Amino acid sequence: MNLTVLNHLNPNEIIVDVQQVEDDAAEIDEMWSSVQSKEHQRWLWHVIDHKTGKILAYTLGARKDEVFLKLRELLQPFGISRFYTDDWGAYERHLPPEQQHVGKANTQKIERKHLTLRTRIKRLARKIICFSKLNKMHDIIIGLFINRYEFGILV
Numbered sequence: 001m002n003l004t005v006l007n008h009l010n011p012n013e014i015i016v017d018v019q020q021v022e023d024d025a026a027e028i029d030e031m032w033s034s035v036q037s038k039e040h041q042r043w044l045w046h047v048i049d050h051k052t053g054k055i056l057a058y059t060l061g062a063r064k065d066e067v068f069l070k071l072r073e074l075l076q077p078f079g080i081s082r083f084y085t086d087d088w089g090a091y092e093r094h095l096p097p098e099q100q101h102v103g104k105a106n107t108q109k110i111e112r113k114h115l116t117l118r119t120r121i122k123r124l125a126r127k128i129i130c131f132s133k134l135n136k137m138h139d140i141i142i143g144l145f146i147n148r149y150e151f152g153i154l155v
Helices: 003-008 065-078 089-094 108-120 135-149
Strands: 025-035 037-049 055-061 082-085 100-102
Touching: 025 065, 025 108, 025 135, 037 065, 037 108, 037 135, 055 065, 055 135, 065 089, 089 100, 108 135
Parallel strands: 025 082, 082 100
Antiparallel strands: 025 037, 037 055
16 A cells, blocks of 8 residues: 555545455465665565456565455455465464465465566666665555556546
């Protein structure tokens, strides 16, 4: 969720249409990037609908449990009962075992999404001279892109 954009929008002009996912299954993953240098890591956490590949929710922050919990809170309205993940510890700690399915077979769409984002947003590429100097600007650029191309919101 791009909080910087939300803070500048008029709540009376916003129409929110939350729908349940088609298949009650979603893929979750985190994607590494950096701000200023590779030592200052910034992670894009996002969830896509397993059937359609559309981004349902995202958040930016550290690779810590509290960022994942913030993302999970954003997912409550979707009614997701199955999560396809990798074997990172936060998923094991905070998702019930019957809802979590670990493995590469069902996370191919989200990994493909990572490649698309790295290609289209140069700040996410690993070896490039285009980088952000501030976390705020990094989050704004990524948020604007996702809001425009995934959610269709012109800002």
